[in-house]
Amino acid sequence: MAEYALIFDGSNDHVVMPTWTPSSERWEIRVKFELSALALTYILGDSSSSNKRLYVNPGSSPDVRVQGGGSSHRVDFNSGITWQTGVVYELHVIVDYNGFDYTSELYIDSGSGPQLVDSGTDGSGAFSFEWIGRRSSATYGQFKLHELELVDTDTGSNSRLYPVNEGTGSTIADSLGNGSTDGTLTNFPTDDSQWEFVASSNNLVATLSPFTAAIQASFIPPDGSADVVATLAPFTASLTASHVLPDGVKNYTFDDLQFPADWTEDNGQFTAASGVLQATGSSPTGAKWVSTFDAEASDGTLTAKFNSGGDSAGFYGLVCRYSDTSNFWLVCIYILSSSEAELRLYRRQSSAWTSVQSYVIPSFGRFDDYDVSVTLDGPDITAHINEVEAFTHSSSFLQSATRMGMRASGTAPSLDNVRFVTAPEVPLTINDYVFRRSVGGTATVPVSGLLNVSTSAIEYRLDGGSWQTAISSPSTGPYSFDTVLAKGHHSVEVRLADDTDTTATANYISVVRVIAGIGQSNCSGRGDNLQIYARGAGGERHLLFTNADLYQELEDAWDSDVDQVDTVSADPGAAGSFMLRFAHHAMAGNSEPLGFVPCPLGATKIGVWQKGGALYTSFARRVNEVGGVDVVIFHQGESNSNDTDLAADYETDLNQLVNDIYADFGAITIIVAMQTIHSTSDGNGTTTGQEPIRLAQEAVAASNPHAFITASNRDIDVDVTGDGLHLKTDTDIDTVGYRTYQRYASAVGSEVEQSLSPNWNVYNGVEAELSTSWTVYNVVEQSLALSWPVYNTVQNGSSISWSVLNSVESSIPLAWSVESPNSVSRSLSLGWDVFNAVSQRATLSWSVYNAVDQGLMMGWSIFGAVSNSLQVEWDVFQSVDNEMSLSWLVGGSVERALNLSWTVQSDAFTPPRNLVLVLNSKRVVTVES
Secondary structure (H helix, E strand, O other): OOOEEEEEOOOOOEEEEEEEOOOOOEEEEEEEEEEOOOOOEEEEEOOOOOOEEEEEEOOOOOEEEEEEOOOOOEEEEOOOOOOOEOOOEEEEEEEEEOOOOEEEEEEEEOOOOOEEEEEEEEOOOOOOEEEEOOOOOOOOOOEEEEEEEEEEOOOHHHOEEEEOOOOOOOEEOOOOOOOOOOEEEEOOOOOOOOEEEOOOOOEEEEEEOOOOOOOOOOOOOOOOOEEEEEEEOOEEEEEEEOOOOOOOEEEEOOOOOOOOOOEEEEEOEEEEEOOEEEEEOOOOOOOOEEEEEEOOOOOEEEEEEEEOOOOOOEEEEEEEEEEEOOEEEEEEEEEEEOOEEEEEEEEEEOOEEEEEEEEEOOOOOOOOEEEEEEEEEOOEEEEEEOOEEEEEEEOOOOOOOOEEEEEEOOOOOEEEEEEEEEOOOOOEOOOOOOEEEOEOOEEEEEEEEEEOOOOOEEEEEEOOOOOEEEEEOOOOEEEEEEEEEEOEEEEEEEEEOOEEEEEEEEEEEEEEEEEEEEEOHHHHOOEOOOOOOOOOOOOOOOEEEOOOOOEEEOOOOOOOOOOOOOHHHOOOOOOEOHHHHHHHHHHHHHOOOEEEEEOOOOOOOHHHHOOOOHHHHHHHHHHHHOOOOOEEEEEOOHHHHHOOOOHHHHHHHHHHHHHHHHHHHOOEEEEOOOOEOOHHHOOOOOOOOHHHHHHHHHHHHHHOOOEEEOOOOOOOEHHHHOOOOOOOOHHHHHHHHHHHHHHHHHHHOOOOOOEEOOEOOEOOOEOOEEEEEEEEOOOEOOEEOEEEEEOOOEOOEEEEEEEEOOOEOOEEEEEEEEOOOOOEOOEEEEEEEEOOOEOOEEEEEEEEOOOEOOEEEEEEEEOOOEOOEEEEEEEEOOOEOOEEEEEEEEOOOEOOEEEEEEEEOOOOOOOOOEEEEEEOOEEEEEEEO
């Protein structure tokens, strides 16, 4: 309903508009009006002919006529309605032309809904109108005009809409045009005495004839109090009804055929046409057509009915948490073809579109209505279509923004029945996506949320197990309790002890390996496009501890400074990062969820990352919040190359940083080899510049057991593919992400966080052998221990082998006892290769309580320094028939000693034939019996 009505006095005032001649084979006229007198009333006319008109005749033979020329070019509708004054009618004429005849329909709505009152036919002829409120040389009745719409179905640009919403002035504007089709008020008084204010959308009218009856109207208007008018023949009664929407509810329908007063056209133009909201005019630049309203809350459920209007391409839908045309969320119907479409979630951030979720719409129809809804709850965004859940996504981006609305890609799609309901205060909530670093395969993880009601206790259960008490007699407000979880994702449910139907569930409270990123801008991300990763085959998800100290699913910009708490590393330029592509390849490799902590800062040198500085302190605080860090990914060096710092100093600082990270957190550092940057960073090429800095990075990785480096990125020349400094293209970003993952996989491999302790008992014969083998690609933090008793015959042998490709911090003990009266038929042999430093010692000991028929053999090769000693001990209580031999290769210095000792505690001991010690393939000690 229009804001105002324009009063035509029935004398000579009228509105002159540019001549409207429908060009299509189907056209429509909609007009909303009130009769001020029961007299022949002309709604439309033409100055050139008294036979071009639309009139209403409320006389003894009531009818409606649309006439375009002589008597052969008209449609007469015998409406049979008992017209009344003071009643708002909507008259709707639809005319179809088949080349020979016009077929027409007339609908009249006076409050109870549009009713088809008549149809008619006519011969051919042209229709045109240029006046509102009179025809040439004719008298006419008084009436009030609320709105007039002229629809040219086949030629949309020829359509017009005159909502009477000015309240004063000398024109009524065509809201679909650019001013050239506005109407000019003629013979109206210069004041506003013939403008009458009408409360928007608040008139309900019902006509009952010829009987007298009571009437009750039920409705939900979008604003305030409303007038309810009931026409009771032969009397007219009027009353005022007060109606206020519930708190937190905003509701919009578009039957009043105008753009809602509290909506904003953020980009492009919009109008309500045929009871729906549509974009109009030419395509704007940027985010296409966007219109929004203030929902006054960031959390709630936004619903609407969408129709693509026959489009077979484009995307349109609900704008959520809108900041500006460059930053908002969009849940949209994305049309792939005339019969295929998806429901998608897009994040528009800094003018870039990122598709983060999608759902295939079954049996898509491009003329069908679809009910779309999106529920916004903190960081969680959940979308439904036709009441089917499509997807859920979590992100802190624009979490507090309160504007919602519509985005269209063209003028055909339409929106209707928009409703936003503020999320009610739920009794119990739980925070999802919380994670902690795995230590020994487990971690203590806090479970937290909000309690809004009184209860005797909060109960919880893990992964569908049994319920147990979490907090007794909790206070309302935030709550928290700890639980020990194994590595991986977990479902944690909480409920009220005295209302067990009130529950809340978190599905991604997790124990994970933690990855932190430090360095400068390329670790933060400066790519042209925000990057994505694919979840694991089982729905596994990477997690992010954001700069706002919040938990969510990993997404780009992963180093966003939105609501950043620890501002020492705030990076407002954060954009697309290789860290997301590293995460993608890591998930594709083994579906292992990881936790990510962003800590980089653009334009920083290696010196400011040293321990004791603000950046290292900030990094330490963040990783300690999640229980520590396993792997630090370091991308830096551009600033030191640009400033031609000495590569030797860079190597010293980087080596110290790696050592400090390992000493403080037990974490290894993966150095991302620097790409080829602009030529002005070449320095002298020997001691300064990008190539010496690269060599310094490689030297640290070669000499420091806690440092690793990716494959060379010299082949990525960002003078060609970027801005001379940053990884910009999707291809470059993905290449660096994949190479980082490759080094990560080889450096970490099978995680050994505290100890590998396989233990078993053998109570019967093992017919072939007992063998175990493994490869350790990372630090063994405490020990590798293997032990078993053998209570029966081992017919062939027991053999153990492994390779240790990094430092062993403490010791590798191996022990077993043979307590059987039966012999070990062949041998007990142990062999391994140690390819890096053994920090303390490797110890092997066992006791033999029976005969060893052939020998006890142990061998390994060491290719790095032995800091303390390699020691072997055993006791022999019976004879050793052949020999006891020990051999290994040492490729580096032995700082202390290689010790071999045993004790004979049996009088019946027979010495072995040979005791042999071999160093570097040369027999250096031989003790013969």
